[in-house]
Amino acid sequence: MKKLLLCILLIISCLIKIKAQLKISSTTSFNANWEFVKDIDTTNSARLLSNISTPNVNWEKISLPHTAHIEPVKKVKEQWQGTCFYRKYFTIPTVNKGKHIAIKFDAAMHEADVYLNGKHIYKHLGGFLPFYIDISDNVLFGKSNCILVKLNNQDNPDIPPAKPIKDLDYNYYGGIYRDAWLIIKNKIYISDAVQAGHENGGGILLHDEEVSDKQAKLIVKTEVNNDFDQQKTVSVKINLKDKTGKTVATSLAGKQLLKPNSFGSFTQNLTVNSPKLWSPSHPELYSVQVQVLENGKIIDEQTFNTGIKTFKFEASGFYLNGEKFKIVGTNRHQEYPYIGYALSNNAQYRDAWKIKNAGYNFVRCSHYPPSPAFLDACDELGILVMDAIPGWQFFGGLTFQENSFQNIRDMIRRDRNHAAIVLWEASLNETDMSNPYMDTANSIVHRELPFKDVFSTGWKDYAFDVFNPARQHLKAPDYWKKYNKNKPLLIAEYGDWEYYAQNAGFNQTEYQNLTKEEKSSRQVRGYGQERLLQQALNYQEAHNDNFNGNIVGDVNWLIFDYKRGYATDLETSGVMDIFRIPKFSYYFYASQRNTDESRPMLFIANYWNDPTDKVVKIYSNCDEVEVKLNGTLIARQKPDTGINTNNLKHPPFTFKVAKYQPGSLQATGYINGREVITSTSATPGKPYKIVLKADYSGKPFKAGTNDALFVYAYVTDINGITVCDATNLVKFSVDGSAKIIGDKTGNAEAGIAPALIMGMDKPGKVLIKAIGDQLVPGNLSVILH
Known part of the structure; x- marks a missing residue:
């Protein structure tokens, strides 16, 4: 009896395993258990690529996302460029034989050659967009496979942005710096939009029509591949769900006969009654569930979020959901200190x-397409987006232009369903593009998205x-x-170059060593109160002046400090530094956000440690502010x-003080006569202790994802007040399942020392x-989830 029971349990266990392996489709992380090597002799690369044992090569065990080289925050020599290799062994169970098997890379910089079991199977040019590799006919089932990716990020005039790094205003870092995915599906499946390469097609494409607060029509086009050698009859079902999980609309398409080794396209309309419209103040998202059915059974399924809205750009303004909307935006480079572009998805969210x-x-993705995780965060948080192709002050030949056009197509095919995107920057920034190039670029946008209220954008007043x-x-x-x-x-x-070089034009390198005058917006936190106030005043003046003209909005340069290829110093016009620590201009x-959009805020832009101080500057969204000095x-x-x-x-708010007195400034904000917020700024004493704080910015510290978390060491006095001019040397250490990336020791700047x-x-x-x-040492316990 016991033996019989044991056999039954074994059979059940096997059935469970088989069922798991036979699930309709799976897209799983392919980030773990890679090996990496760079700076090796590649003169006999054929042997290296075909010999799995690779003698005399020391492979480093890593996981993705990964940067090919840890770079110093301040450039001491040229950024690393060269050839590197990534290798991973993996096994596909034999139960998956006869399925569609693929590997997708969200991005790798920037010339990729992919080998499977020693055979070259794919080549991709471009470092900011995904590539999808069908390995169904090449992979070994039930045996170990070796995938090897050869990457090169050296200057290449055919690969946008193409301008050599030493002349470029930003860096592009090597490595597989975004996620990789293993995809296993039935041979009838929803295609990948980028891989399909079909204009106005591939994958899932949706758009809104006839949108109001009473009703909206959602039109969904789905492309389904049939990789079988015989024809198949399938249908597509779509369920639209609100944030509570309730199905608010559904559609079942009629059956369609798919020819062998071909594809079919299904177009369906869904009507949503009383839709909750997406906007920055109310980023309402719906879940779109697309199912492929054969004989009534689900054989493939994809689910993603979208938002319903109406918008248009006119000379008179930008209109969102029927109302005029003032765009107040910023530019963002995706770079982190040390790890370059290799941000975890949680780190991408924290930036948003x-x-x-x-x-x-609003955010402009300067000057390349961002991570899908960043766009997801913008959808969720309510940030309008200008998506952009790679390009800056360089116009290449025909091959470059064709690659640039492909960037436009791939960017749109990857990102077209995001609620947040309202503009497609199909333009090479600050580049003398030809008219035929611009005509074609604009045409691609509208051929890919042949709908009402689709908007291309470019820095030239043409096309x-x-x-x-x-x-x-x-x-x-x-x-x-x-x-x-x-x-x-x-x-x-706006807000940087006009103050930095007084309209010196595009000849950046000629002015790279200009003295950091006080009127510049390029200010670091350590320059002190007056310069931080000057930066904030520059942004205030320019932002205010822009709206004296007829504009739909403005986008400042920029949110975070970043590194440039052509200069040794950081570009420091960010309202936060490269470690994401705010400057006064951040506040x-x-x-500028109303209290119905956010909570009341009040910031005292004064360290109150200078005997010559007789002015207190306060940034607040309150109607009135009251300031007291030592209770008076x-x-x-x-x-x-x-x-x-x-x-x-x-x-x-600007307050004049008759006479400086050390002590405590207290500011109280009022709205409609009611006290809503209080803040203080006190004269600091001598450095006494370290207080550690972690920057979660809406996301927990996540294990198994190469999540990078900023930790800040505040040098404070005995009362916990940050000593704003402290430059103490601080040394960090970590115990537990984490490590310090980059510098473990550094001087505090304006009283704060950061670590990654x-x-x-x-x-x-x-x-x-x-x-x-x-x-006094600082200690902080954080939970790695």
Whole structure:
């Protein structure tokens, strides 16, 4: 009896395993258990690529996302460029024989040759968009397979952005720096839009029509591949669900006969009653579930989020869901210190979270397509997006142009279903493009998306639907205020170059060593209060002045400091530094959000440690602010007025103090006469201790994803007040399933020393320690989930 029971249990166990292996489709992470090597002799690369044992090559065990080289924050030599190799062994169970097997890379920089079991099977050019490799006919089942990816990120005039790194205003880092996926499906499956390569097709394509708050029509086109040698009859079912999981619309397409080794396209309409419309203030998302059916059974399925909205750009403004909407945006480079582009998905989300909390409702992806995880975060958080192709001040030959056109197609095919995207920058930024190039680029956008209210954009006033120059492309004092053509105008960059080089044009290298004058917007936190206030004033002045003209919005340069190929110093016009620590200008923008969009905010932009101080600057979205010094009332007043405030939602508050007294400034904000927020700034004492804080920005520290978390060591006095001019040397250490990436020791800047902590595979408690000479050490326990 016991033996019989044991046999039954074994049979059940096997059936469960078989059922798991025979699931309709699976897309699983392919990030773990890679090996990596660079800077090796590749003169006999054929042997290297075909010999799995690879003698005399020391492979490093890594996981994705991964950067090919840990770079210093400040460039001490040229960024690493060269050839590197990634290798992974994997096994596909024999039960999957006869299925569609593929590997997808979300991005790898930037020339990729892929080998499977020693055979070259794929080549991809371009470092910012995905490539999808069907390995169904090449993979071994039930045996070990070896995939090897050879990458080269050296300058290449045919691969956009193509400009050599030493002359480029940003860097492109080597490595497989985004996710990789293993895809196993039935041989009847929803195609991959990029791999399919079909204009206005491939994968799943949806768009809205006849949208109002009463009703909306969602049109979904699905492309289904049939890789069998015989014809198949299938149908497609779509379920639309709201955020509670309730199905609000459904559609079942009629059956369609798919020819052997071909594909079919299904177009379905769904009507949504009383739709909840997507907007930055209410980023309502719906779940779209697309199922492929054969004989009534689900054989493939995809689910993703989308939003329902209506929008249009006109010369008179940008209109969202029928109402005029003021775009207040920023530019973003995706770079992190040390690891370059190799951000985890949670780190991508944290960047978007910071953009939202800085007060922006729009982000320009400068100057290349971002991670899918970043776009997902923008959908969820409510940030409008300008998606952009790779390009900056370089126009190449015919091969370059064809590759650039392919970038446009692939960007749109990858990103077209995102709720947040309202503009397609199918333009090479600050590049002297030919008219035929621009005509073709604009045409590609509209052929890929032949719908109403689809908008291309470019920095030249030609071909594109929306004109997006930088403020400095014309000179002071008018800039773009006299632009009167019947075309939407969006200022895509402002606040940096016009203050840094006084309209020096595009000859960047000639001005790279200009003295960091106080009037520049390129200020680091350590330069002190006056320069940080100057940066904030520059942004305030430019932002306010832009709206004296007829524009749909403006986009400042930029949110985060970043590295450039052509200069040794950082580009420091970010409202946050490269470690994502805010400068004063961050709080200026944060104050421009109404309290119905966010909570009341108030920031005292004064360290109150300088005896010459007689002015207190406050950024707040309150109606009135009251300031007290050591308990004595200084004033209660309305916001500032003047030529730099007439277009601001919430101008700053400036208070004059008769005489400086060390101690405590207390500011209280009022809305409609009611006290809503209080903040203090106190004169710091001498450095005494270290206080550690982790920057979660809306996402937990996640194991098994190469999640990178910023930890900040605040040098404080005995009362916990940050010593704003402290430069103490701080040394970090970590115990637990995490490691420090980059520098473990560094000087505090404006009282804060940052470190980058990367989580390992095993969840658990991570203890972070920081010590400094003559300082009480800091300890922080974080949970790696």
